[in-house]
Every structure is written in C-alpha cells, then in structure tokens.
Amino acid sequence: MKKLHEAEDGILEFDEEKSTLIFTWKGEVSEDTVVRIFKQAAKAAMMVDSIHWLIDRRKLEEYDAGARIWIKNDFINKYGEELIEKTDKIAAVISDNAMAQVSSNVLIDLIAEKNPEINFQQFDTPIPASNWLIGQVPKEEPKKKKGFFRRG
Numbered sequence: 659m660k661k662l663h664e665a666e667d668g669i670l671e672f673d674e675e676k677s678t679l680i681f682t683w684k685g686e687v688s689e690d691t692v693v694r695i696f697k698q699a700a701k702a703a704m705m706v707d708s709i710h711w712l713i714d715r716r717k718l719e720e721y722d723a724g725a726r727i728w729i730k731n732d733f734i735n736k737y738g739e740e741l742i743e744k745t746d747k748i749a750a751v752i753s754d755n756a757m758a759q760v761s762s763n764v765l766i767d768l769i770a771e772k773n774p775e776i777n778f779q780q781f782d783t784p785i786p787a788s789n790w791l792i793g794q795v796p797k798e799e800p801k802k803k804k805g806f807f808r809r810g
Contacts, residue, residue: 662698663691668696672702676792678710679703681710683762684717689724696741698735703741714784715753729765733771742769747777749787783798792804 663670668691669682672742679699703709721729734742748766752757769777782786 662702663695665691665694667691668695670698672699674705676710676788677706677708678712678788678791680714682714682717685719685723687718687721687725689728690724692721692728692733696729696738700737702740703744706744708746709741709744711748711764712791713748713750713762713785713786713790715758716751718753718762719755720758720759721761721765726761726765730768734768738769739772742772742776745769745773745776745793747779749791750778751778751784751787752780752782780801 659671659673661669661671665688667683667685667687669680669684671680671682673680679702681695681699748769750762750766753762766778767774770778779787779790781790
C-alpha cells in the first residue's frame with residue numbers, strides 16, 4: 659500500500675496489488691485537499707486497466723463549497739475522465755454525519771452518471787467494503803436443519 663497524499667482532512671492511498679484507491683475523508687474537506695487527492699488518483703489510474711475505490715467517510719463532516727464545485731465541474735468533466743472510465747466498483751463506508759452522507763452520495767451519483775457501469779455499495783466498516791471490491795464474499799454459516807424432533 660502506497661500513500662499518495664496526506665492532509666489533515668484527507669488521505670489517499672493506492673493498493674497496487676488490489677488495484678484499489680483508498681480515500682479517507684475527515685472533518686470539513688477543503689477544495690485544496692480534494693484537488694490534490696483527485697489529481698493523484700487520476701495519475702494512479704494511468705497505471706491500471708480497471709480500478710476500484712474505497713471511500714472511508716466515517717469521519718467526514720462535509721466537503722466545503724469549493725470542493726463540491728470542483729468535483730462537479732472540473733474533476734468529472736476534465737481531470738477525472740480516464741479515472742472514472744476505468745472505475746468498476748466504488749465501496750463507501752457510511753458517514754457518522756447524515757448530511758455528509760447525502761452530499762457524498764450526490765457526488766458519487768454524478769460520477770456514476772459518467773460511467774453507468776460502476777457498481778456502488780455502502781458498508782458500515784472498511785473490511786467488508788474492501789472484501790466486496792476484490793470479490794471476496796464471506797461464506798454463510800450452514801443453517802441447521804430444523805425438523806419435527808429437533809430444537810434449535
């Protein structure tokens with residue numbers, strides 16, 4: 659795992675082995691951090707044929723207005739075109755803040771409009787999200803058969 663950018667309000671890591679970008683948002687995310695992280699993510703996408711995103715939003719409070727505008731206008735239509743085209747799955751960890759959750763989902767929806775092939779799922783924690791991205795689905799415990807003479 660390689661850390662591509664770290665700021666107080668956001669971290670971008672790239673797991674080359676799993677072809678996964680890991681975005682970690684914290685507090686109020688500034689336009690400066692969004693620009694730096696998404697430009698680094700776009701560079702990482704140049705090295706792979708397809709890529710997954712894991713977005714950890716547990717500590718996200720909000721994206722500032724400049725960040726939302728930049729994602730909507732510049733990232734989606736300019737800097738992120740190749741990255742969005744190569745993205746096949748986005749897994750997002752649910753935010754503790756309901757408004758941040760809504761705002762983030764709106765931005766993800768805009769990205770998915772550019773590439774309708776993107777599969778999007780939300781998770782409570784990062785581990786199931788990461789497993790889903792790489793196709794590892796936990797096996798269900800075999801259910802005990804209930805019969806007329808069995809209790810359970």
